Amino acid sequence: MIRVQESVFDAGVEQRALLEGRSDIGAVVSFTGLVRDFNERPEVQALTLEHYPGMTEAALGEIVEQAESRWPLQGVTVIHRIGRLTPADPIVLVVVASAHRRAAFEACDFIMDYLKTRAPFWKKEHTASGDYWVSERDGDHHDARRWEMSS
């Protein structure tokens, strides 16, 4: 299940929904990304997330499909928020269910690495010293490349 939404999500509710009525799932890994109050500059007061409707959902769908082709997964939920968020708000949720923990851990890690480098979202941070668009990080690309080398 993939959702792009302005409203807040509840990681517990989403995880329970993914597991409801299932007894074949042996492991569920849930990752939540939060807004920090420091990034390229200190004192981040808010950020605005822009996306490219249509392509965003397709890109997330493709990332989940790739994860499902690499690991035996029994359920995946990806929720990404858009619009204006403030520090401590949840931004992104990835919940991955599998029969065994290794697949769930790795697939969750993979989905986040690919989401950060391939899904069309852009962050603009609002700080005490002005607004700026967040730059891409080499570290994110390095993280995403790990999956190409190991495959």
Place this chain on the structure above:
Amino acid sequence: MPLSNPSLTHLNARGEAHMVDVADKPESRREASASGLIRMQPETLALLSEGGLPKGDVLATARIAGIQAAKRTHELIPLCHALALSKVAIDFELDEPESCVHVTATCRLNGRTGVEMEALTAVSVACLTLYDMCKAVDKGMEIGAIHLDTKTGGKSGDYRRDEARGERAVTPSVIESAPSPIVTGEGTSGEVSVGQRCDIAAPCIRVKCLAELRERLGVGDVSVPVDRLPSSDVAGLKTALKALDPRFEGLDQGRVLCAVNQVMAGDATPLTDNDEVAFFPPVTGG
């Protein structure tokens, strides 16, 4: 009717259903557009346009449903081939006088089979999703008039539905699910418009600049006539944009990515009429 009727390509010599072998057909550019509508109470339509329905953003959801349906047509229609569609576009037009939503779907690919079943499936499922999203307030909605409008490419030749579309043809006002770019400075939301048609009559490419690039260039959406492109690809579009406005020199500054019809693309990606090309900076979500 004799079962050997050559026009029924899904029946073999014994009149049994079979999947047509397309391996030896030449590849060509195929495109099909289909449309349909869903009638509802005027109050429902008003709620839909105001975003006041309990299930949320109705048109955005129906658009995704239509796109997904087009991709899965082969799972629904028994003798359809699985196709790698290069483009699926769903448009909605809210028609207050008729109290209905017109749904249009366009599918495209380079391949060996037509894409009219994909376009028709996309319209059908987009209409069904509109029903699902609105049924809490209006169970009497009616889906209808689903038909193929145009089909191009392939051996059987081009098709255009010879039907005057009445008053619709005169004022095709396209209603978008979201207003034009609303992220500027301290913007409160993160959406840009999608799915609008060209705002000029001649064949054209619809260009979008997103996020930091939009603010740096000061341009959100622009349409470029196809005949301005020195070559029918993304590189040609960039040249045409720079000739149109020097601000587009900024496309060469820093890392700028490109998507054609919402799929990542490069300078050599070919373009044709009504393609949607987006330029944007490296992504920073998550």
